[in-house]
Amino acid sequence: xxxxxxxxxxxxxxxxxxxxxxxxxxxxxxxxxxxxxxxxxxxxxxxxxxxxxxxxxxxxxxxxxxxxxxxxxxxxxxxxxxxxxxxxxxxxxxxxxxxxxxxxxxxxxxxxxxxxxxxxxxxxxxxxxxxxxxxxxxxxxxxxxxxxxxxxxxxxxxxxxxxxxxxxxxxxxxxxxxxxxxxxxxxxxxxxxxxxxxxxxxxxxxxxxxxxxxxxxxxxxxxxxxxxxxxxxxxxxxxxxxxxxxxxxxxxxxxxxxxxxxxxxxxxxxxxxxxxxxxxxxxxxxxxxxxxxxxxxxxxxxxxxxxxxxxxxxxxxxxxxxxxxxxxxxxxxxxxxxxxxxxxxxxxxxxxxxxxxxxxxxxxxxxxxxxxxxxxxxxxxxxxxxxxxxxxxxxxxxxxxxxxxxxxxxxxxxxxxxxxxxxxxxxxxxxxxxxxxxxxxxxxxxxxxxxxxxxxxxxxxxxxxxxxxxxxxxxxxxxxxxxxxxxxxxxxxxxxxxxxxxxx
Amino acid sequence: xxxxxxxxxxxxxxxxxxxxxxxxxxxxxxxxxxxxxxxxxxxxxxxxxxxxxxxxxxxxxxxxxxxxxxxxxxxxxxxxxxxxxxxxxxxxxxxxxxxxxxxxxxxxxxxxxxxxxxxxxxxxxxxxxxxxxxxxxxxxxxxxxxxxxxxxxxxx
Numbered sequence: 001x002x003x004x005x006x007x008x009x010x011x012x013x014x015x016x017x018x019x020x021x022x023x024x025x026x027x028x029x030x031x032x033x034x035x036x037x038x039x040x041x042x043x044x045x046x047x048x049x050x051x052x053x054x055x056x057x058x059x060x061x062x063x064x065x066x067x068x069x070x071x072x073x074x075x076x077x078x079x080x081x082x083x084x085x086x087x088x089x090x091x092x093x094x095x096x097x098x099x100x101x102x103x104x105x106x107x108x109x110x111x112x113x114x115x116x117x118x119x120x121x122x123x124x125x126x127x128x129x130x131x132x133x134x135x136x137x138x139x140x141x142x143x144x145x146x147x148x149x150x151x152x153x154x155x156x157x158x159x160x161x162x163x164x165x166x167x168x169x170x171x172x173x174x175x176x177x178x179x180x181x182x183x184x185x186x187x188x189x190x191x192x193x194x195x196x197x198x199x200x201x202x203x204x205x206x207x208x209x210x211x212x213x214x215x216x217x218x219x220x221x222x223x224x225x226x227x228x229x230x231x232x233x234x235x236x237x238x239x240x241x242x243x244x245x246x247x248x249x250x251x252x253x254x255x256x257x258x259x260x261x262x263x264x265x266x267x268x269x270x271x272x273x274x275x276x277x278x279x280x281x282x283x284x285x286x287x288x289x290x291x292x293x294x295x296x297x298x299x300x301x302x303x304x305x306x307x308x309x310x311x312x313x314x315x316x317x318x319x320x321x322x323x324x325x326x327x328x329x330x331x332x333x334x335x336x337x338x339x340x341x342x343x344x345x346x347x348x349x350x351x352x353x354x355x356x357x358x359x360x361x362x363x364x365x366x367x368x369x370x371x372x373x374x375x376x377x378x379x380x381x382x383x384x385x386x387x388x389x390x391x392x393x394x395x396x397x398x399x400x401x402x403x404x405x406x407x408x409x410x411x412x413x414x415x416x417x418x419x420x421x422x423x424x425x426x427x428x429x430x431x432x433x434x435x436x437x438x439x440x441x442x443x444x445x446x447x448x449x450x451x452x453x454x455x456x457x458x459x460x461x462x463x464x465x466x467x468x469x470x471x472x473x474x475x476x477x478x479x480x481x482x483x484x485x486x487x488x489x490x491x492x493x494x495x496x497x498x499x500x501x502x503x504x
Numbered sequence: 505x506x507x508x509x510x511x512x513x514x515x516x517x518x519x520x521x522x523x524x525x526x527x528x529x530x531x532x533x534x535x536x537x538x539x540x541x542x543x544x545x546x547x548x549x550x551x552x553x554x555x556x557x558x559x560x561x562x563x564x565x566x567x568x569x570x571x572x573x574x575x576x577x578x579x580x581x582x583x584x585x586x587x588x589x590x591x592x593x594x595x596x597x598x599x600x601x602x603x604x605x606x607x608x609x610x611x612x613x614x615x616x617x618x619x620x621x622x623x624x625x626x627x628x629x630x631x632x633x634x635x636x637x638x639x640x641x642x643x644x645x646x647x648x649x650x651x652x653x654x655x656x657x658x659x660x
Contacts, residue, residue: 189545226585394619456541
């Protein structure tokens, strides 16, 4: 184990890895700071870049993008009152008033940087402590449990489909179907290839990913910036590092929000947006300065920021140990790991321990680098909010083409990307969830192979799924998760009535 | 004006047709369970087709039941902003064809100014600078530093 840790430290601290980490984190902050560009889009856009590097190095770069983009969202939230990413929406509540009403943008940005770095580092440490323990338990899993886990992962479609659960299911089914195209790994039969050589290997995950998360989102930006008047925002940022008095005031909130954020991150289907609002709400409940919330309260800035960045480490726990992504961004990271030959799941810790520890260290370093960037280069990053859409949009479009082509050097991949991008634009308009499609593609193959494998183990008997306790528990959770839209509203009503009765 | 009710009808129809088609194609691969355990090649896709048809039917019923609610939900598809998106989609399709013939850099010299123009940028100097800088950055990062192969023109 010590050998693996030493090798991981050597790998994570190598100049090339550090350079990639810095580049990834910087790019992530820039992407997050630009309103309209999401964390998922950032990872999808820069994902193809990682193929030029050794597997783990590329993944560490993506981790930098992931952490940087979550943090970057707070910059535009504070300066423009427009969250760069949904995870920073709660930051606008106190960040913008502090920056504008109180005229202290430097203080607001400093507090958000402190909160983000603390939350991220806290969750990375939790990941290092808890993930190996969970993986040990998961080592006893057989194909039946893996099937149940994959099904559980797919079932979070209901949580990520905020617009319409039914359309989320349709998107998930579409993703599952796309995952079946090509040679069947179990029987060797060609499925839905229609004599096309391109389809024999299946539809590549990357073009679909870039299409639905990047291309379609830029098309939406083309629409949203119509008639938008460009206004240059000149912000004078003075001192960024928070004074001791502020640190003392927010310390408890930092710990509480980081803990909540890490816990929420562990729950599949949640994400930074949910976490930041819960942390904000809790900070307000426990604060001595409740009446100051909404008017530039420091706790109101660090709570959502530490909460949303803490999600990063939390979401990696089920992703690395069980192969279940915690949110859309970790679903993409899961796909990235698989493409790089790193198979998340309990066996990852025994088969590729060096890679696991490198990822742990990478996440920790990414959060530290993010903090260093925030405290030293915030004046540079804050200028990004002024980049006009007429410049940004064509450049991102070019990047979608470059990224897609560079993956496989295939023009068909480019056509697939454009097709899914255009489809994604209309699907977004009609309340489909893009994450559901990606979840279906990524987890469909695992679910099918383990379902078939489990039935082979039991010689065709379905009892294998109901006689193994862990498998049964995960199947029940999956069913509950899938059915949640049916009973969720009723439970909420009962909960609300009880609360009102207690108050009355 | 397009509302969610109309969209849901179309989505239900498309999803049902797709689901049935998947099911029919899966049947050719064999649907069911093998005697020695395991599943036939068409079983899993048939399940996905089944989910699709099931979800399509439920969506149809839900839309019929909550007709008024969905009628009030507008899906914005015909505004000038949307038409600009359709124009960009058209440019992208043309660009795909150009990319194959002229390669990334030459076709990029056409794409970036075209997009900037559609997005309302009329300053020629600014357009030229953005185009050159963006393409130079792609060349340096991808071609020089990363050694990535990008689409080349037919004459190279």
